[in-house]
Amino acid sequence: MNHEKIAPGLMVAMENFQSQGETGLMPQMQTMGLVPSVGTSKPMRTVVFLDCDPNASLDHLAQHDIRINQSEGRFRTAILPFASLDALSQDAAIKRILPSRYLQPKLDVAGEMTHVTQWRGEAQTGGKNVIVGIIDTGIDASHEAFKGRILRIWDQQLRGDGVKEGGYGAELTPGLFSISRDDHGHGTHVAGIAGGADAMFCGVAPEAEFIIVKTSFMNAHIADAVRYIFRIASELNRPAVINLSLGGHFDAHDGSDPLSRIIDEQSGPGRLVCCAAGNEGTDDIHATAVVAALATQEIRFRVPATIRNITLNGWYDGDAGIEIALVSPLGVSTPFQAVIRQGNNAKSYQLPDAAVTVASPPPNLANGDHQFVVDLQGQRQADVNSGVWKLLLRNVAKKPATIHAWIMDDSQAASVIFTGAAVSDSMKIGSPGAAASAITVAAYTSRAQWNDIDMQHQDVGFAPDTISEFSSEGPLRNMQAKPDVTAPGAMIVSCLSKDSPARRRDIFREHFRVMAGTSMATPFITGLMALLLQQDAELDPAHAKDILRKISSIPGQSGTTFDNKWGGGLIDAAKLPFVLGSKQENAG
Numbered sequence: 187m188n189h190e191k192i193a194p195g196l197m198v199a200m201e202n203f204q205s206q207g208e209t210g211l212m213p214q215m216q217t218m219g220l221v222p223s224v225g226t227s228k229p230m231r232t233v234v235f236l237d238c239d240p241n242a243s244l245d246h247l248a249q250h251d252i253r254i255n256q257s258e259g260r261f262r263t264a265i266l267p268f269a270s271l272d273a274l275s276q277d278a279a280i281k282r283i284l285p286s287r288y289l290q291p292k293l294d295v296a297g298e299m300t301h302v303t304q305w306r307g308e309a310q311t312g313g314k315n316v317i318v319g320i321i322d323t324g325i326d327a328s329h330e331a332f333k334g335r336i337l338r339i340w341d342q343q344l345r346g347d348g349v350k351e352g353g354y355g356a357e358l359t360p361g362l363f364s365i366s367r368d369d370h371g372h373g374t375h376v377a378g379i380a381g382g383a384d385a386m387f388c389g390v391a392p393e394a395e396f397i398i399v400k401t402s403f404m405n406a407h408i409a410d411a412v413r414y415i416f417r418i419a420s421e422l423n424r425p426a427v428i429n430l431s432l433g434g435h436f437d438a439h440d441g442s443d444p445l446s447r448i449i450d451e452q453s454g455p456g457r458l459v460c461c462a463a464g465n466e467g468t469d470d471i472h473a474t475a476v477v478a479a480l481a482t483q484e485i486r487f488r489v490p491a492t493i494r495n496i497t498l499n500g501w502y503d504g505d506a507g508i509e510i511a512l513v514s515p516l517g518v519s520t521p522f523q524a525v526i527r528q529g530n531n532a533k534s535y536q537l538p539d540a541a542v543t544v545a546s547p548p549p550n551l552a553n554g555d556h557q558f559v560v561d562l563q564g565q566r567q568a569d570v571n572s573g574v575w576k577l578l579l580r581n582v583a584k585k586p587a588t589i590h591a592w593i594m595d596d597s598q599a600a601s602v603i604f605t606g607a608a609v610s611d612s613m614k615i616g617s618p619g620a621a622a623s624a625i626t627v628a629a630y631t632s633r634a635q636w637n638d639i640d641m642q643h644q645d646v647g648f649a650p651d652t653i654s655e656f657s658s659e660g661p662l663r664n665m666q667a668k669p670d671v672t673a674p675g676a677m678i679v680s681c682l683s684k685d686s687p688a689r690r691r692d693i694f695r696e697h698f699r700v701m702a703g704t705s706m707a708t709p710f711i712t713g714l715m716a717l718l719l720q721q722d723a724e725l726d727p728a729h730a731k732d733i734l735r736k737i738s739s740i741p742g743q744s745g746t747t748f749d750n751k752w753g754g755g756l757i758d759a760a761k762l763p764f765v766l767g768s769k770q771e772n773a774g
Contacts, residue, residue, distance in 0.1 A: 460708050
């Protein structure tokens, strides 16, 4: 096996699989693209990204039960048995094998406040002949707000022959849409903001048409969905904008991960992608440490009860020298582990508090930086011992080194958090929002109170008319400016899926509900891009971002500025006529 080709997160999974079998992978099922053998005759399989020779034919790998979804291109997706990683890693055309990770799904007042409704009427644009692609939890196709405007649904979770971009799931055409349901509600709400058509709760681009992908939320499958939507739009000779109200923190936070790179490759004239900045603004999931030469420093993190799996994703410069150790709440430590440049770079350690696996490979080929992954699992399928853990960082080089780390756990919320001086509020925008070409969107609180369907007054306690406290902060780890822009994201009224649960307090009117997040801000910009694409079908990411910069500002600040929280600021569509040249700025 060529261990150098296998990304550290996948090496950790392999180490657990080889030592414990499928049982060792159970805690990672919620975060990594793993397909268990339970109930089938197939062995444990994993979904991966491949970084390979763009022109290579990989058909011969089928003999190892490796199914590759694309026939060309540098970044491809595949599914294969764990046992076939050996053969895959030794293929000359394969440069890197990376695990697929699960990402998380992250208008009445808003439209008027940003003057989008006013400009849409003046410009006589509604997104006609533009495709809005929604990759999310699905859509309630029976909702009146979408009537007659959904062209295709690719449900990646249904059994079927799949599509050209991936031989899994089922592609549905009108008449079959009822087979696919949005039992979460997130995707329906997002689609309604981007382009729902309703007299009272109108989306931004009510004449646009939809291509929907109900995704599994594996980032490899999201990449397949991006390719799928742009292909269908091209076949229809339509411009398209894709909405990705989702994200994660298993990547380098610099846009070098496969999903971000695929978005960059796929974007271009008439092909735009809008991404959520994230909702971790108040979560202590990022830590930074500057370790002096030949010194040791610690980063602390607190583990509550009932957590079974924790992952630390760390990065530092490729010319630095860092050794890693972990100290449990009982004071038991793993040995320091240096970069392992040859052979298996993942080592397992059995502590009384948890089973610990550390992967410390050579520099990453995509960006030249070092990555380390630390995986903690409860012993014998129990919980990881609660309390304060310490990540020790020993600098063996003769110059200081800066280490960034992000922490994830298997709970629905960010339960495991960093503590102490290392906690950093910045750099919480991961993939796909880190993609250079993506329009990455922060959230603004346009509404904090409302009367629900029972006319009961509700108040979430957010400060109104300012940046939402939950909105994730930039910049990227390589100091590139993100987010790009801010749009209304709390509390937004949009479509309610009839198949999804909703508390009475969150139902605004029949068939409509209130939700908050950068997930809601992103489709606002997606809809605006659809309006602009109707006027200019060749609009590309650079020009789109330039327009957004010119119509955005940070409230209370003058001039063109950038802020790690606001990006370029809150949009104001009233400036669009001047920016687009239909009026002179000094007219009148």
